[in-house]
Amino acid sequence: MQTLKFSSVVYGVSQLAGLDRDNLPGHFFKQVRDLASHRLGIAWETEYWPQLIKIDSTAVTTTDGVSSMAYPATAGEILTVYDKDPAKTTALSSVSYILRDDNSDSSNNSGRTINVFSTTSPLFVEYRIARPELKGDVVDAEVGLAVGDQVYYEGHFWKAKTIRPAGNHQPDSTDTTNWEKVLVPKIFENYLVRGVYADYLRSNGQTDIALGEDQNAESLLILESDKLYRQQGQVRTANVVTY
8 A cells, every 4th residue: 555654744734824844833743633633534434445445354153143253453344244255256245244342442343243144154354444543743752652652753653562661762664563654545645635724724714715625625535536436447336135
């Protein structure tokens, strides 16, 4: 997946706002980050973006007459459950399912299950990966980090995978034990720039101009959809649900 460098969003919004990208106000980065995180949620769920869709083969277990599957650890929304691998055949059917959540506070979906109306095992779960939140501050060597905390360093957000004590802890893409780069698809870059700029204008009371920028942002997202469906021919087909 091609990913964007978040500094491109920060600089793009600053240019539209008429600010000096090399001398931005201290609060500007945080404002862009928070607005972009909200806009990312909108773009993330708008279409069936191939970059965000995964399929896992998952075992089915049956207890007291109820068949269920584990909820994939990286899943956001479950889209479909198939009886066969859709990457290998079109002769397949969708399986009816019910989502169960016994631990909504879990960050890895460990308390969630998928109850299915089939004892076939394995089944194939198609899902959209969970959207990342953008919440890191510019890296500060004097601040320690807990597992899951984010920092912003050299144009990217990074998540700490281990406890990082105060010190010179600069994220490194080769250090996969301690750091995980937060990935955002590059296809959303232009939408984020225009969308965040619209929200920036709105926050400064320029609502009329903001409406026009909202339309610009939406048109850029529609353009990416057009590439997906019309130019690349990635039209989803309907499948019959089986019981």
